[in-house]
């Protein structure tokens with residue numbers, strides 16, 4: 195697949211989806227099409243504000259704070275959207291609830 199390939203990333207709760215390329219973080223793609231859906235903090239994998247859980251699909255992650263996503267959580271699909279990049283279509287749910 196070339197780098198311009200766009201994957202479909204779908205919100206389990208609403209059924210809405212947005213497109214995201216391999217080179218784009220899930221957070222950036224989500225903000226572009228669904229502003230306000232997810233809260234944004236540091237954009238660098240440190241604050242945990244953008245945490246989501248991927249239920250289906252493949253992705254890679256860049257460095258994420260272990261204080262925000264433990265090894266155990268990683269196994270369960272939790273990622274920081276600002277550090278996650280799709281490698282297939284994805285199904286996700288938001289992990290940080292409104293306070």
Ligand code: FES
Pocket residue numbers: 234235236237238239240241242243244245274275276277
């Ligand atoms: S915005 Fe801070 S961890 Fe993603």
